[in-house]
Amino acid sequence: MELSAKVNETDHKPIRDGLSMGLNARTSEKIAFSLLTLSAMAVAGFVLIILAYIIYNGHSAISVEFLTEMPRMRMTEGGIYPAIVGTIYLIIGSMATALPLGIMAAIYLNEYAGENRTTWLIEMAINNLAGTPSVVFGLFGLALFVKYFGFGSSLLASCLTLSLLTLPVVIRSTQEALIAVPNEYRESSLALGTSKWQTIRHVVLPAAIPGITTGSILSIGRVAGETAPILLTGAAYFLPRLPDSVYSEFMALPYHLFVLATSGTNIVKTRPLQYGTALVLLMIVLGLNFLAVLIRRHYRQKLKI
Amino acid sequence: MTEDVKKVAQPHIVVENLNLWYGEKQALKNISLQVPRNSVTALIGPSGCGKSTFIRCLNRMNDLVKNCRIKGKVLIENEDIYGADVDVVELRKKVGMVFQKPNPFPMSIYDNIAYGPRIHGINKKDIDGVVESALRSAVLFEETSDRLKSPALSLSGGQQQRLCIARTLAVKPKIILFDEPTSALDPISTARIEDLIMTLKKDYTIVIVTHNMQQAARISDYTGYFLLGELIEFGQTRQIFHSPKEKSTEDYITGRFG
Numbered sequence: 014m015e016l017s018a019k020v021n022e023t024d025h026k027p028i029r030d031g032l033s034m035g036l037n038a039r040t041s042e043k044i045a046f047s048l049l050t051l052s053a054m055a056v057a058g059f060v061l062i063i064l065a066y067i068i069y070n071g072h073s074a075i076s077v078e079f080l081t082e083m084p085r086m087r088m089t090e091g092g093i094y095p096a097i098v099g100t101i102y103l104i105i106g107s108m109a110t111a112l113p114l115g116i117m118a119a120i121y122l123n124e125y126a127g128e129n130r131t132t133w134l135i136e137m138a139i140n141n142l143a144g145t146p147s148v149v150f151g152l153f154g155l156a157l158f159v160k161y162f163g164f165g166s167s168l169l170a171s172c173l174t175l176s177l178l179t180l181p182v183v184i185r186s187t188q189e190a191l192i193a194v195p196n197e198y199r200e201s202s203l204a205l206g207t208s209k210w211q212t213i214r215h216v217v218l219p220a221a222i223p224g225i226t227t228g229s230i231l232s233i234g235r236v237a238g239e240t241a242p243i244l245l246t247g248a249a250y251f252l253p254r255l256p257d258s259v260y261s262e263f264m265a266l267p268y269h270l271f272v273l274a275t276s277g278t279n280i281v282k283t284r285p286l287q288y289g290t291a292l293v294l295l296m297i298v299l300g301l302n303f304l305a306v307l308i309r310r311h312y313r314q315k316l317k318i
Numbered sequence: 319m320t321e322d323v324k325k326v327a328q329p330h331i332v333v334e335n336l337n338l339w340y341g342e343k344q345a346l347k348n349i350s351l352q353v354p355r356n357s358v359t360a361l362i363g364p365s366g367c368g369k370s371t372f373i374r375c376l377n378r379m380n381d382l383v384k385n386c387r388i389k390g391k392v393l394i395e396n397e398d399i400y401g402a403d404v405d406v407v408e409l410r411k412k413v414g415m416v417f418q419k420p421n422p423f424p425m426s427i428y429d430n431i432a433y434g435p436r437i438h439g440i441n442k443k444d445i446d447g448v449v450e451s452a453l454r455s456a457v458l459f460e461e462t463s464d465r466l467k468s469p470a471l472s473l474s475g476g477q478q479q480r481l482c483i484a485r486t487l488a489v490k491p492k493i494i495l496f497d498e499p500t501s502a503l504d505p506i507s508t509a510r511i512e513d514l515i516m517t518l519k520k521d522y523t524i525v526i527v528t529h530n531m532q533q534a535a536r537i538s539d540y541t542g543y544f545l546l547g548e549l550i551e552f553g554q555t556r557q558i559f560h561s562p563k564e565k566s567t568e569d570y571i572t573g574r575f576g
Binding site: 127128195197198199200201202204205206207208211215216219220 | 485486
């Protein structure tokens with residue numbers, strides 16, 4: 014307590030940085046405020062421009078037929094139904110693996126692991142996993158799941174590869190959410206004679222759910238958009254039917270978009286279909302993000318934070 | 319000092335030669351004292367003197383601190399709580415703790431109090447009764463009986479602290495430790511908590527760490543004065559405040575330093 018009070022006192026020394034040097038406080042405040050506002054606006058602006066561009070070019074392609082039918086005429090006509098279904102399967106499959114594994118690993122690292130060499134090694138491994146290019150995950154998935162485990166080029170192999178790819182995101186966001194839970198909750202629960210796991214299960218996790226949910230859904234966005242890992246482990250160039258088991262190949266939106274735009278049979282003719290596909294993919298991701306906001310708000314209200 | 323310790327009848331807590339280190343730094347030096355049953359024992363002393371560290375030894379909250387090493391004995395009801403076969407979870411059921419900052423869980427008032435008993439496997443039909451009696455004992459029932467389902471964080475600071483006391487009572491401890499329970503509260507809420515502590519000593523043994531010497535004088539039967547990790551003086555509150563044996567105790571109590 015006293016220590017932090019002292020730190021605060023010393024912190025109150027007026028800070029002079031390069032920007033405010035030689036300027037009075039009001040001018041430097043104005044400059045800083047404008048720069049920061051501008052940066053924030055620029056970010057929002059780019060998102061809006063991309064969104065507007067894709068909606069403008071893609072909306073004409075959207076129809077019931079486009080959303081519910083198989084591609085026809087060498088993918089120059091018809092719909093993208095199998096790609097939509099494939100992407101949804103990928104999301105479900107990879108999350109079913111990555112969420113339990115990632116959340117449990119994060120709980121271990123944050124609540125149980127001590128500060129030792131093993132923990133350090135695990136943390137390093139997660140950091141490296143997060144920085145690995147997705148095509149490397151694809152090759153790894155090809156070697157391990159497709160070949161070694163013999164799953165073949167399949168939905169299963171792709172889901173597992175994607176879950177590895179998204180694991181660091183899930184772990185990190187869960188850890189952030191756990192760190193944000195005030196230590197007082199843990200202490201006062203333990204002081205009531207509860208075990209560590211009871212405390213985690215009944216106090217820490219409920220308080221961390223909004224953060225965990227947000228992080229998980231953001232990682233879904235990543236799963237929905239990845240191309241390289243599924244290209245190497247199970248996505249089909251063209252497959253006018255739905256996968257009938259986890260060992261089937263499948264179509265997926267990002268790869269379908271890539272195919273239409275680079276190696277389709279008639280790239281110019283299918284341009285509206287490309288934008289339409291991009292729009293559907295974008296809507297799925299945005300829809301999920303919106304869902305994350307709703308869930309977070311629901312729990313915030315429940316917890317009254 | 320040894321004389322005072324001997325005077326204590328029916329000790330509920332006996333501490334013998336307790337030493338504690340945070341890494342290399344020794345935070346408690348050879349502390350010995352006895353806390354009598356059904357009394358209020360106040361621990362006073364300047365910031366960083368070790369009084370909070372000490373109280374956290376009594377329910378082994380220091381177990382959570384990294385690099386914390388403890389030597390010595392703490393006997394509660396004649397059992398060494400640092401013994402090899404001690405169940406810390408059971409110990410903390412017996413020795414409850416109320417913290418400096420009111421810290422209710424982000425749940426309803428009702429769930430906050432039912433939290434402990436539910437985890438300890440209370441019969442479903444008994445929960446209502448336990449919640450009500452805990453709230454009544456903490457003098458919070460009148461104010462909250464019509465909104466038990468509303469969030470605990472909507473209560474005022476003083477009410478939240480009484481809720482934390484009720485939450486502790488619901489687990490039916492024998493001893494309650496208070497770690498500066500009123501330092502974050504206004505004078506009126508403080509007075510209510512002090513009254514409450516004085517009523518609670520009928521049924522519980524109470525140890526309270528406080529910054530506030532007047533508070534120690536008002537509510538405690540015994541007082542211990544800590545300085546730089548040592549227990550300088552321990553005895554009946556009247557004696558400590560009226561005729562301290564040590565010069566340093568007198569200096570602190572009269573406000574010459576601290």
